[in-house]
Amino acid sequence: MATIDRQTATLALAHALSAAERGLPVFPLSATKLPALRSPHHDETPPVHCRGACGLPGHGVHDATTDPAAIRALFAAAPRATGYGIACGRAPHRLIGIDLDVDTTHGNDSVAALQQLALQHLFTLPPTVTVLTPSGGRHLWLTGPRDVVVPNSASRLAPGIDVRGTGGYLVGPGSVTTHGRYRLAPGTAHLDPAPCPRALLRLLTPPPRPHRPAVKASPDRQGQGLVQFVRAAHEGQRNTRLFWAACRAYEHGFGDALTDALVDAALSTGLTEQEARAAISSAARLSAPRDSV
Structure with a gap:
């Protein structure tokens, strides 16, 4: 073995x-x-x-x-x-994976559903790399344009059709899993991933949400909430809550100003001053800006 x-x-x-x-x-x-x-x-x-x-x-x-x-x-x-795994959404191909599952239990035919979408939205699926999965499904490989971010989704297009976009990945052909081997479909090994049809790309990228001006809380109000968050800590979560609150305070630019209040809150939960200040110092170091490499 x-x-x-x-x-x-x-x-x-x-x-x-x-x-x-x-x-x-x-x-x-x-x-x-x-x-x-x-x-x-x-x-x-x-x-x-x-x-x-x-x-x-x-x-x-x-x-x-x-x-x-x-x-x-x-x-x-x-x-x-x-x-x-093959990362999707990354240059140079900016891969988009269309995962067509097989669901015999519920009678969902993802291939037919994709063909119906093509008819309804007037696009044709080009010949492209196709990977056969051990369960009988298939992955279609498409490429996206540089200025479009395709999100991952599950059954949003239609039941049984999952999409792998930026931040997602596809299992590569030749991989072996507990259910079997992934392999290239006959006649597609020589192909390059084809550009995603524009009409399909529009379906894969939901319209942006309408912009709503953010209501920004004042540092005082935010600080009070973080202090109360620490005061409400029970044994076993005191350090974690204090560290989290201190990180948020430093991220929003008022960590030093809130330190004494956070220490007082931590003391009320049973931490020592040394423990409290050590946790806050760790948060300050973690939240400090770093030079890009």
Whole structure:
């Protein structure tokens, strides 16, 4: 079994490198179709919403790259990877994935639904890269223009049609999952992803919400809310609440002015002054602006 695992991992890396040669950013996936590398922030409290700025691997789709050396390093760190993901929305292809699921239980025919949309909105689906999934579905690969951001969605177009856009990813052909192997549909391996028809692109990008002027709370009002948030903390959440409140205060530019009030609130919950000021100092360091690399 170990030999099969090594062979599968080796093949996954080979397929990923081949995709990267075509300009597709890739990263390793496990057999569950989830990122194969564990987040370096998995045990940090409060949760850290990092997109790879820390420089460590383990940020899912944000690890995706076309650099062969970096890809090999990612797979070396994930020896049990059995597949690879392809980041959508990234240059140069700005990939858009149309995921046509098979739902025999509810009788949904996603292929027919897409054909009906094409007739209704007067567009033709061009020949393009098509990946067959182990469940009998298929992924259509299309490309988007530089100035359009396509969001991810599930069954918004029609039941069984999911869309993978910016921030999403597709399982690459050649990947092996617990349900089977993803493979290129016959006759599409030589194709490049085709441009998304304009009429379909309009369906994939919902109209922007009407602009409403934001009602901005004053620092005093915001500060009072953060202080009350800390005062309401129970044992086991005191440090977390204080740290979160201090981060918000520093992000809005009045962290130093609110420090004493936050310390007093933390003292009322049972923290010592040393513990409170240490948590606030950590928040100040985390929220400080950093030079771009």
